Amino acid sequence: MSATSLQEFQRQVSELLLRHRSLLDVVTKFAQSNASVNRSVAKAITECGCIELNARHQGFTADMELDQAKRQSKSHMAGELCEHCREAVQAELGKNLFYMSALCNLLDVNLDEVVAKEADKCSTLGLFNLT
DSSP: OOOOOHHHHHHHHHHHSOTTOOHHHHHHHHHHHHHHHHHHHHHIIIIIOSEEEOOOOOOOOTTOOHHHHHHHOOOOEEEOOOHHHHHHHHHHHHHHHHHHHHHHHHTTOOHHHHHHHHHHHHHHHGGGOOO
16 A cells, blocks of 8 residues: 555545535535544444543643643543444545545645644644644
Protein backbone atom coordinates (compact mmCIF):
# COMPACT_ATOMS: atom_id res chain seq x y z
CA MET A 1 0.00 0.00 0.00
CA SER A 2 1.56 3.27 -1.08
CA ALA A 3 1.29 6.46 0.91
CA THR A 4 -0.73 9.18 -0.79
CA SER A 5 0.11 12.78 -0.05
CA LEU A 6 -2.61 15.21 0.90
CA GLN A 7 -1.94 17.09 -2.32
CA GLU A 8 -2.46 13.92 -4.39
CA PHE A 9 -5.62 13.11 -2.47
CA GLN A 10 -6.94 16.65 -2.94
CA ARG A 11 -6.30 16.40 -6.68
CA GLN A 12 -8.06 13.02 -6.80
CA VAL A 13 -11.10 14.46 -5.00
CA SER A 14 -11.28 17.33 -7.47
CA GLU A 15 -11.41 14.84 -10.34
CA LEU A 16 -14.20 12.83 -8.71
CA LEU A 17 -16.56 15.70 -7.98
CA LEU A 18 -18.89 17.00 -10.62
CA ARG A 19 -17.62 20.07 -12.46
CA HIS A 20 -19.95 22.69 -10.91
CA ARG A 21 -20.40 21.45 -7.36
CA SER A 22 -22.34 23.68 -4.99
CA LEU A 23 -20.38 25.10 -2.06
CA LEU A 24 -23.47 24.72 0.14
CA ASP A 25 -23.80 21.10 -0.91
CA VAL A 26 -20.19 20.38 0.02
CA VAL A 27 -20.38 22.30 3.32
CA THR A 28 -23.49 20.39 4.41
CA LYS A 29 -22.03 17.04 3.31
CA PHE A 30 -18.88 17.83 5.29
CA ALA A 31 -21.00 18.56 8.38
CA GLN A 32 -23.04 15.40 7.83
CA SER A 33 -19.89 13.31 7.47
CA ASN A 34 -18.58 14.76 10.74
CA ALA A 35 -21.80 13.71 12.45
CA SER A 36 -21.34 10.23 10.98
CA VAL A 37 -17.85 10.00 12.50
CA ASN A 38 -19.32 10.90 15.89
CA ARG A 39 -22.13 8.37 15.41
CA SER A 40 -19.73 5.54 14.57
CA VAL A 41 -17.77 6.26 17.75
CA ALA A 42 -21.00 6.37 19.77
CA LYS A 43 -22.06 3.01 18.30
CA ALA A 44 -18.74 1.49 19.34
CA ILE A 45 -19.68 2.48 22.88
CA THR A 46 -23.43 1.85 22.98
CA GLU A 47 -23.99 -1.02 20.55
CA CYS A 48 -20.73 -2.95 20.44
CA GLY A 49 -19.21 -2.04 23.79
CA CYS A 50 -15.62 -2.48 22.60
CA ILE A 51 -14.83 0.90 24.13
CA GLU A 52 -16.30 2.43 27.26
CA LEU A 53 -16.71 6.04 28.25
CA ASN A 54 -16.53 7.24 31.83
CA ALA A 55 -16.29 11.02 31.70
CA ARG A 56 -15.56 12.96 34.85
CA HIS A 57 -14.27 16.39 35.73
CA GLN A 58 -10.53 16.52 35.06
CA GLY A 59 -9.87 18.22 38.40
CA PHE A 60 -7.60 20.97 37.12
CA THR A 61 -6.91 23.95 39.34
CA ALA A 62 -5.70 27.43 38.47
CA ASP A 63 -2.43 26.96 40.39
CA MET A 64 -1.65 23.51 38.92
CA GLU A 65 1.65 23.09 37.08
CA LEU A 66 1.35 22.20 33.38
CA ASP A 67 3.25 18.93 33.83
CA GLN A 68 0.91 17.87 36.62
CA ALA A 69 -2.16 18.82 34.55
CA LYS A 70 -0.84 16.80 31.62
CA ARG A 71 -0.23 13.74 33.83
CA GLN A 72 -3.66 14.11 35.42
CA SER A 73 -5.67 14.50 32.21
CA LYS A 74 -7.55 11.43 31.04
CA SER A 75 -9.21 10.40 27.78
CA HIS A 76 -12.18 9.01 29.73
CA MET A 77 -12.02 5.98 27.44
CA ALA A 78 -11.33 2.35 28.26
CA GLY A 79 -10.80 -0.47 25.78
CA GLU A 80 -9.92 -0.53 22.10
CA LEU A 81 -11.96 -0.44 18.93
CA CYS A 82 -12.71 -3.93 17.68
CA GLU A 83 -11.95 -4.67 14.02
CA HIS A 84 -15.54 -4.00 12.93
CA CYS A 85 -15.80 -0.66 14.75
CA ARG A 86 -12.32 0.39 13.63
CA GLU A 87 -13.33 -0.22 10.00
CA ALA A 88 -16.55 1.77 10.51
CA VAL A 89 -14.75 4.72 12.12
CA GLN A 90 -12.06 4.69 9.43
CA ALA A 91 -14.68 4.65 6.66
CA GLU A 92 -16.50 7.63 8.19
CA LEU A 93 -13.23 9.51 8.73
CA GLY A 94 -12.39 8.85 5.08
CA LYS A 95 -15.69 10.38 3.92
CA ASN A 96 -15.07 13.33 6.21
CA LEU A 97 -11.60 13.84 4.75
CA PHE A 98 -13.08 13.58 1.23
CA TYR A 99 -15.52 16.41 1.88
CA MET A 100 -12.88 18.47 3.69
CA SER A 101 -10.71 18.12 0.58
CA ALA A 102 -13.65 19.04 -1.65
CA LEU A 103 -14.23 22.16 0.47
CA CYS A 104 -10.55 23.07 0.18
CA ASN A 105 -10.75 22.64 -3.59
CA LEU A 106 -13.79 24.89 -3.91
CA LEU A 107 -12.19 27.57 -1.75
CA ASP A 108 -8.77 27.20 -3.40
CA VAL A 109 -7.09 26.16 -0.15
CA ASN A 110 -4.15 23.75 -0.19
CA LEU A 111 -4.70 21.04 2.43
CA ASP A 112 -0.94 20.39 2.69
CA GLU A 113 -0.46 24.07 3.63
CA VAL A 114 -3.26 23.89 6.21
CA VAL A 115 -1.61 20.87 7.88
CA ALA A 116 1.85 22.46 7.71
CA LYS A 117 0.62 25.72 9.28
CA GLU A 118 -1.22 23.85 12.03
CA ALA A 119 1.88 21.74 12.74
CA ASP A 120 3.99 24.90 12.96
CA LYS A 121 1.45 26.42 15.34
CA CYS A 122 1.52 23.31 17.51
CA SER A 123 5.32 23.34 17.56
CA THR A 124 5.47 27.02 18.42
CA LEU A 125 2.70 27.15 21.00
CA GLY A 126 3.15 23.67 22.49
CA LEU A 127 0.84 23.20 25.46
CA PHE A 128 -0.48 26.73 25.00
CA ASN A 129 -2.11 25.67 21.71
CA LEU A 130 -5.63 25.42 23.12
CA THR A 131 -7.34 23.71 20.20
